[in-house]
Amino acid sequence: MNDLRSRIAAIVERDRAQQPSRPGESGGTGRNPLYATVDPPASGRYPVARGPSASAAVPPAFPFEVREQRIALDDLGLEIVGRGACDPLLIAHLGLKGASPERWQDVLFLDTETTGLSGGTGTYIFLIGVAHFAGNELLLRQHMLLDLGAEKEFIEQLKAEIEPFRACASYNGKAFDLPIIRTRFVMAIRSDLTVDDSHLDLLHPARRLWSNRFGSTTLRQLEESVLDEGRTADIPGWLIPDAYFHYLRKRDPAIIAPVLEHNARDVISLVRITDRVARAVTAARGGRAPDHAPAAFALARGFERTGETDAAFACYESAYCDGDNALRAKLALAFARLLERRGDVERALRMMETLVALGLGSERWREQAESRIRRLSKKRWRKLATAS
Amino acid sequence: MRTAVRFPARVSLEQILDGLARDPDFKQMVTRWERIPPRRASYADYPAWLDGRISASLRRRGILSLYSHQADALESTHAKKHTVVVTPTASGKTLCYDLPVIDAIAKDPTARALYIFPTKALAQDQLAELERLAKDVDIDLKTYTYDGDTPPAVRAAIRSAGHVVITNPDMLHTGILPHHTKWVKLFENLRFVVLDELHTYRGVFGSNVANVLRRLRRICEFYGSHPTFICTSATIANPEELARRHVEEDVVVIDRNGAPRGEKVLVFVNPPVVNQSLGIRKSALFTGRDIAATLLASGVQTIAFARSRVETELLLTYLRSRFPQPQWPQDLIRGYRGGYLPSERRAIESGLRDGSVRGVVSTNALELGIDIGALQAAVLLGYPGTIASTWQQMGRAGRREDLSAAFLVATSSPIDQYVVQHPGYVLDRSPEAGLVNPDNLHVLVHHLKCAAFEIPFETRERFGTEDTPGVLAYLDEQGVLHESGGKYHWSDQAFPAETTSLRTATNDNVVIVDTTGPAPRTIGSEHHDGKARVIGEIDRFAAQVLLHEQAIYLHESKQFQVERLDWDNAKAYVREVKVDYYTQAELAVRIRVIDEFDRRATQRGFDLAHGEVLVSTLTTIYKKLTMYTHENVGWGKIHLPELELQTTSFWCSLPERAVAGWPKERVEVALAGLGNLLHGLAPLLLMCAPHDLGLAVEVRSPHTERPTIYLFDMTPGGIGFSERLFKSTDVLLDRAREHLDSCGCGTGCPSCVGPAYALGNDVREAVADLLSLRR
Numbered sequence A: 001m002n003d004l005r006s007r008i009a010a011i012v013e014r015d016r017a018q019q020p021s022r023p024g025e026s027g028g029t030g031r032n033p034l035y036a037t038v039d040p041p042a043s044g045r046y047p048v049a050r051g052p053s054a055s056a057a058v059p060p061a062f063p064f065e066v067r068e069q070r071i072a073l074d075d076l077g078l079e080i081v082g083r084g085a086c087d088p089l090l091i092a093h094l095g096l097k098g099a100s101p102e103r104w105q106d107v108l109f110l111d112t113e114t115t116g117l118s119g120g121t122g123t124y125i126f127l128i129g130v131a132h133f134a135g136n137e138l139l140l141r142q143h144m145l146l147d148l149g150a151e152k153e154f155i156e157q158l159k160a161e162i163e164p165f166r167a168c169a170s171y172n173g174k175a176f177d178l179p180i181i182r183t184r185f186v187m188a189i190r191s192d193l194t195v196d197d198s199h200l201d202l203l204h205p206a207r208r209l210w211s212n213r214f215g216s217t218t219l220r221q222l223e224e225s226v227l228d229e230g231r232t233a234d235i236p237g238w239l240i241p242d243a244y245f246h247y248l249r250k251r252d253p254a255i256i257a258p259v260l261e262h263n264a265r266d267v268i269s270l271v272r273i274t275d276r277v278a279r280a281v282t283a284a285r286g287g288r289a290p291d292h293a294p295a296a297f298a299l300a301r302g303f304e305r306t307g308e309t310d311a312a313f314a315c316y317e318s319a320y321c322d323g324d325n326a327l328r329a330k331l332a333l334a335f336a337r338l339l340e341r342r343g344d345v346e347r348a349l350r351m352m353e354t355l356v357a358l359g360l361g362s363e364r365w366r367e368q369a370e371s372r373i374r375r376l377s378k379k380r381w382r383k384l385a386t387a388s
Numbered sequence B: 001m002r003t004a005v006r007f008p009a010r011v012s013l014e015q016i017l018d019g020l021a022r023d024p025d026f027k028q029m030v031t032r033w034e035r036i037p038p039r040r041a042s043y044a045d046y047p048a049w050l051d052g053r054i055s056a057s058l059r060r061r062g063i064l065s066l067y068s069h070q071a072d073a074l075e076s077t078h079a080k081k082h083t084v085v086v087t088p089t090a091s092g093k094t095l096c097y098d099l100p101v102i103d104a105i106a107k108d109p110t111a112r113a114l115y116i117f118p119t120k121a122l123a124q125d126q127l128a129e130l131e132r133l134a135k136d137v138d139i140d141l142k143t144y145t146y147d148g149d150t151p152p153a154v155r156a157a158i159r160s161a162g163h164v165v166i167t168n169p170d171m172l173h174t175g176i177l178p179h180h181t182k183w184v185k186l187f188e189n190l191r192f193v194v195l196d197e198l199h200t201y202r203g204v205f206g207s208n209v210a211n212v213l214r215r216l217r218r219i220c221e222f223y224g225s226h227p228t229f230i231c232t233s234a235t236i237a238n239p240e241e242l243a244r245r246h247v248e249e250d251v252v253v254i255d256r257n258g259a260p261r262g263e264k265v266l267v268f269v270n271p272p273v274v275n276q277s278l279g280i281r282k283s284a285l286f287t288g289r290d291i292a293a294t295l296l297a298s299g300v301q302t303i304a305f306a307r308s309r310v311e312t313e314l315l316l317t318y319l320r321s322r323f324p325q326p327q328w329p330q331d332l333i334r335g336y337r338g339g340y341l342p343s344e345r346r347a348i349e350s351g352l353r354d355g356s357v358r359g360v361v362s363t364n365a366l367e368l369g370i371d372i373g374a375l376q377a378a379v380l381l382g383y384p385g386t387i388a389s390t391w392q393q394m395g396r397a398g399r400r401e402d403l404s405a406a407f408l409v410a411t412s413s414p415i416d417q418y419v420v421q422h423p424g425y426v427l428d429r430s431p432e433a434g435l436v437n438p439d440n441l442h443v444l445v446h447h448l449k450c451a452a453f454e455i456p457f458e459t460r461e462r463f464g465t466e467d468t469p470g471v472l473a474y475l476d477e478q479g480v481l482h483e484s485g486g487k488y489h490w491s492d493q494a495f496p497a498e499t500t501s502l503r504t505a506t507n508d509n510v511v512i513v514d515t516t517g518p519a520p521r522t523i524g525s526e527h528h529d530g531k532a533r534v535i536g537e538i539d540r541f542a543a544q545v546l547l548h549e550q551a552i553y554l555h556e557s558k559q560f561q562v563e564r565l566d567w568d569n570a571k572a573y574v575r576e577v578k579v580d581y582y583t584q585a586e587l588a589v590r591i592r593v594i595d596e597f598d599r600r601a602t603q604r605g606f607d608l609a610h611g612e613v614l615v616s617t618l619t620t621i622y623k624k625l626t627m628y629t630h631e632n633v634g635w636g637k638i639h640l641p642e643l644e645l646q647t648t649s650f651w652c653s654l655p656e657r658a659v660a661g662w663p664k665e666r667v668e669v670a671l672a673g674l675g676n677l678l679h680g681l682a683p684l685l686l687m688c689a690p691h692d693l694g695l696a697v698e699v700r701s702p703h704t705e706r707p708t709i710y711l712f713d714m715t716p717g718g719i720g721f722s723e724r725l726f727k728s729t730d731v732l733l734d735r736a737r738e739h740l741d742s743c744g745c746g747t748g749c750p751s752c753v754g755p756a757y758a759l760g761n762d763v764r765e766a767v768a769d770l771l772s773l774r775r
Helices: A002-018 A033-037 A088-093 A148-162 A177-189 A203-214 A219-225 A237-250 A253-285 A293-306 A309-322 A325-341 A345-357 A363-387 B013-022 B024-029 B052-060 B068-078 B093-107 B120-137 B152-161 B169-188 B203-223 B239-247 B284-297 B309-322 B342-354 B387-394 B414-421 B441-454 B468-477 B540-546 B664-681 B721-727 B729-742 B763-771
Strands: A064-072 A107-114 A125-134 A137-145 A167-170 A199-201 B030-036 B083-086 B112-116 B143-145 B164-167 B190-195 B228-233 B252-254 B264-269 B273-275 B302-305 B333-336 B359-362 B377-381 B404-409 B481-484 B487-490 B509-514 B533-539 B552-555 B558-566 B571-577 B581-601 B607-626 B632-637 B643-653 B693-698 B708-713
Touching: A064 A148, A064 A253, A088 A253, A088 A293, A107 A148, A107 A177, A107 A237, A107 A253, A125 A148, A125 A177, A125 A253, A137 A148, A137 A253, A148 A177, A148 B481, A148 B487, A167 A253, A177 B169, A203 A219, A203 A253, A203 A293, A219 A253, A237 A253, A237 B481, A253 A293, A253 A309, A293 A309, A293 A325, A309 A325, A325 A345, A325 A363, A345 A363, B013 B024, B013 B284, B013 B404, B024 B030, B052 B093, B052 B120, B068 B083, B068 B093, B068 B228, B068 B252, B083 B093, B083 B239, B093 B112, B093 B120, B093 B190, B093 B228, B112 B169, B120 B143, B120 B164, B152 B169, B164 B169, B169 B190, B169 B203, B169 B441, B190 B203, B203 B239, B203 B441, B228 B239, B239 B252, B264 B284, B264 B414, B284 B302, B284 B309, B284 B377, B284 B404, B309 B333, B309 B359, B333 B342, B377 B387, B387 B404, B414 B664, B414 B729, B441 B468, B441 B487, B468 B481, B468 B487, B509 B540, B509 B558, B533 B540, B540 B581, B540 B607, B540 B643, B552 B571, B552 B581, B581 B643, B581 B693, B581 B721, B607 B708, B607 B721, B643 B721, B664 B693, B664 B708, B664 B729, B664 B763, B708 B721, B721 B729, B729 B763
Parallel strands: A107 A167, A167 A199, B083 B228, B083 B252, B112 B164, B112 B190, B143 B164, B190 B228, B264 B404, B302 B359, B302 B377, B333 B359, B377 B404, B509 B571
Antiparallel strands: A064 A137, A107 A125, A125 A137, B030 B264, B481 B487, B509 B533, B552 B558, B558 B571, B581 B607, B607 B632, B607 B643, B643 B708, B693 B708
16 A cells, blocks of 8 residues: 555656646645735725634534625715616626616626636636625625535525526626536536526626726726726735635635635626726716727727617717827728718718828728728719709 | 540559569569458348438448448447447448447437547548438438537537537547536437547557546446447457457457458568678668559559658659659659548549549558558558558558459568568467556556546545555545545646646656757757747657767657757757767666566476566766767767666566576677567567567576566556566567578577677577577
8 A cells, every 4th residue: 555655646746747837836745835925815995704713624514605795885986887777788888698687686796716727627616706786785795615525505505696697797707707607517416507698798898998008907907997996915816726725624714714805806896897887888978988099999889789879979089089090090981981871971081081191001991991982972972963 | 534544554463463473583572472362242131220211321322231240230239239340441340330320310319429539630531421421311410520620619519519529539538528517418418439440549548548438438427328339440369358448348349351352462572681791681662662663654553651751752752753744644643641631632532533643652641541442552661560550551452352462561670570571470360469558557547637627536436446545545635636525526726637648658758859940049048039849759768868968869860969958857959960970878777676476487498477667777878880880989978867667577587507608798698689589579469669668688687586588668557568478478489489590690680689790799699599498
C-alpha cells in the first residue's frame, strides 16, 4: 500500500508540475496561501450577515445555507429599475429576446461562484446570489453549498428559487453562469432550466455603451467608472475556487466571508448597472442622448431595432455632431436613411457628399455612399420637378 | 468524354509477371514468389428482421445478398452481443456496423450511435459513406463528425440532433465526456458504439483508449444506456483478447471471411548487397521505384507505399520524370499524403476509374481503411512494421475477380531482413499480438481523475484496478478529490482531460524548436521574433541521447544542431546545419530489479524472468563520427542529470558454463550482439516499434549474478511487452537463430547482431556460439 501511495504521489506530483502556475501561487502544497492574507472586507454600505456559524473543521449540521438581506431601493440609488411597471421596449434594450416580463418583480438577478472557470461536469456551483424586487426593497439571497455531497438538495432548492421568475438577469451569464447552471441541473437532478431563453445578459448592452469609453467593461471597472464606487478589499476571482476548497477542509467562516461579500457586491452592482443602462436609454428617448458619441451611436442602433425612430434619430444626430470622422462615416448611411424618411433629402445629400469628399471609409463603403448619393440626387431632382 | 490514355505497349499484368519471373537479375532478388489462389464468395440472405427499406435499397444497388461474415455480424449485434469483425481490407466491413445502426434508427428515430475512428480523415470518409447509404434507404438520418474542426456554431445542433456522431478518441476524451451533460440525448439513447480499426488501439495509445471507454461506459450507466460495441480489426493474433480489454465484457469474434478474392501474386524482394563488409544493400527506394516504373510503363495501375513523406516526394519526383509530358498526360501519377481532403481523394479515385490516373505514391496514410478504389499492383518500399499493415497495404491492390500483384521490397533493417528471408512469417497466421495495459497505474490515475471530474465516484466504486479505493483515498488526501456524502467529488480548478494526451504515457516530452528562421535576434532566447517553429517532440529518455547540446539531430533527412537544451523547461533549440559527421552519445544504463514476477528456464539453458525494474540512465560524453567511414573525429561532455524509469522488464540470463573459459571481452561482445539481435526482432511479436523497447546488457548482473540481457518497456509502468516476451521467448530465440543463420553478412551487420566494425569482428561468431547452446 505504501508503495502504491508513493507511486501515485510521483504521478500526481508530475502532473502538477506541468500545470501552468497561476500568479502568486507557490509550489509544493498546490494550495494557495494567499487567501489567508486577504483582508476581511471593510463593512461597506450594505450589511452582510455573519458568516456560516459552524465551528472549525466540523461538517455543518445543514449542508447548505441561505443568507438574506434586504436593501432599500433608495439606498441603491435606483431610478428606473425596480420602480413602476416594466417597459417591454426598455427590456429589449437590456438584451432580452422574446416576451418581456410585466413587472420588475418577475426578473431574478443572479451571479454564481464556482469551483473552476473551465466549465465541464466537474465544475460545481458552490454559491449563487439571487436578488429580486419586493416592495420598496431589493431582496438578496445567497445560497451557499457547504458540502459538495449535498448538491442535489442545493440544486433542488435553487430550482425552486428560480422557477417563479419569468426572466433572469446576469453579467456574462450567457457564456458563463447559465451553461454551468444548466450542467448542474442535469448532473444533480436531471432537469432542464426554466429561464433559458428569457435572459438579460447585461454584459452586452454595457459593452456597447461603455467599452469604447472605459476600455474594459468588467463589472469592477463599471463600478469604478459608472457608479463611481470602486471596491477596495475584494478577493480576486481566480482565488475563489481555492478559498472554497480550503473552507471545505477547515470550516473556518473567515475563509469564505470575502467570497460571500464579493458575490453580494456582484449581484448588487448588476442591479445598479442595469439601472444605469436603463437610465441612458430613457434619457436618450427624452432627447438627451449621451455625450459620448460611440455610446449615442450604440443606442441609436438599439432604437432602430426596437422601431423607436425618433429616439434613433436624436442619437444619430448627437453621435454625428460629437463623433470623429471615422464614426461619422460608420453611421452616415443609417443616419441618411432616417433623414430621407423625414423628408430632409437635402441634408442627407449634403452630409454624404461631404464625407465622400473627405475621402473617408473603406472602398466598399465609398461605393455604397456614392450609389446612395446618386439615388438621393435623383430624388431631389424629382422633388424639384414636381415642385416647379 | 476524356481521350483514353495511350500506352505504347499495353501488356497484361500476367505477361509482366512472366517477364519478371524470367529476368535473371530480378529472379536473384526474389526470396519468395507466392501465388494465392482465388476464393469464391460465400453469401447469406438478408436477415428477416432487417428493415425492408434497407434490403430493398441495397438490392437496387445490385447487392442481392450479404457476405456470410456480414450476416454473422448482423445476427450477433442484433442479439446485443459485443462483436469484433476480423476480415481483410475490402471485405465490406463497413456494412457490418452501418446496417445494424441504420436499422436501429429506421425503427426508432430516438436511437443514437457513436462511431470512433482513430483519425479524422477516416471519420470524414465514413461520414460520406453513411450519408450515401442513409439517402438510398430514404430515412432521416443525421450524421455528423464532431472533432477539433467542427465549427462551434453547429456543435449545439450536433449534440442534440445527431443520430450518428462520428469522432476520434482524443475528442471523446477532452471534448465530449467532460461535457456529457450537453449530450444527454446521445447518452440516454446510445445503442451502438463502433470502434473501427481496433488493432490501432494498442500500446500506450490503446491503454489510454481503453480507459476512455471505461469512462464512456460509466457515463452511459449514469444515463441508463447499455450500448453494444461493434469493433473491426485487421488480422492479429489476439483480436478477442484485445477487444475484451477495451469492452471489458464478452466479445463475439467473427473471422470467417465471406468476401471473394481474385488470384494474387505476392513477391518478396531483397535488394542485392552492395557492400559486403558493412552489410549494406541497394536501397529499397531505388529497387522499388524500378519495379513501380516497370509496372506503370506497361499500363498496370500501381500504388507504391513509401515509409516517410520525404521518400514519398522522392519517389513521386522520380516516377514523374520517367513519364514526362507532353507524351504522357499530366497527373498520370499522383501523390497521396495523410491530411488530404475527401474531395482530393475523390479526384484521385475518379482518375483511377477513368484511367487518367495510373499510379499513386502514398505514405502509410492510406493503410487505414481509406478507400480510393482498387488497383492492380502494390509496391511496398520497406516492411511496414506489422503484419497487419503489410496485409492492409498489399490489399490495396486486388479487385474481387482479377489477378493482382504485390511486391514487398526490404530495407537493411533487422526486421525487414528477417521478414524477407522468412516470408512465411507474413504468409502464415499472424503471431503478433495487440497489447494494452489499461491498468498501468500512470495511465489509470490520469483517467480516474478525468472520470471523477465527469461523475463523482462512489466510495466503493471500481475503476479498472482493485486498488480503486486506495487511489481515491490518496487523491482525497492530496486535495484533488473531496469526500462528502459517500462520494468523492472533483475539487480542483484544473480540467484534467486537458493535461493528458492519449498518445503518450506522460506529458514529459522535450519539444524541439527550430530557430533557423530568417535572422533570429537572439539565439536560444524565448523571443526570436516569432520565427521559431516546433518541429517535433521526443521523450526525455530519447532526448538525453539525441538532443544533448551540440548533438546533430536528424529530422526529415535534414541535419540540425542542438544549440541549447533547456532541460528544466523541456525545450531544445536547434538550427539547421550541413556537416559530414553524426554524433553518438554514450549511454550508461543501470538496472535494479524491484520485483520478480515470474521465472523459468528454457531448454536452451537460458534463465528467463520478468518483473518490475528501476532503470537509471546517464549520458556523460558524446562522440563525433564521420558519416560514411564512422571515424572518431572528436568528442564532448554532456551535462545532464541521471534519469530514472520505473517500468516492467523481461530479462534473460546465460548459464555460467555457456561462457566458461571465454575472455571477458568476448562475453561482452557476445552479449551486446545477442542484445541487438533480440531487440531488433522483438517487435515481430509485439506490434511495436523498436524504440518502444529499451535494451541493457550486464556481463554480471547484481540480480541474477550472471551475464544478462534486459529488454524493458519504455513506457513508465509498462504496457505488457515484458510479460509477452517472457511467454514467447522460445519463439523469439528461434527467430533469432533463423535470422542469424540466414543473414548474408560475414561478421555481423546492422541487420543482425550489429555492425562488426563497431562491436568487434568476432561478434557474429560469438552470438552464434551462445545461441547453439544445448542443455
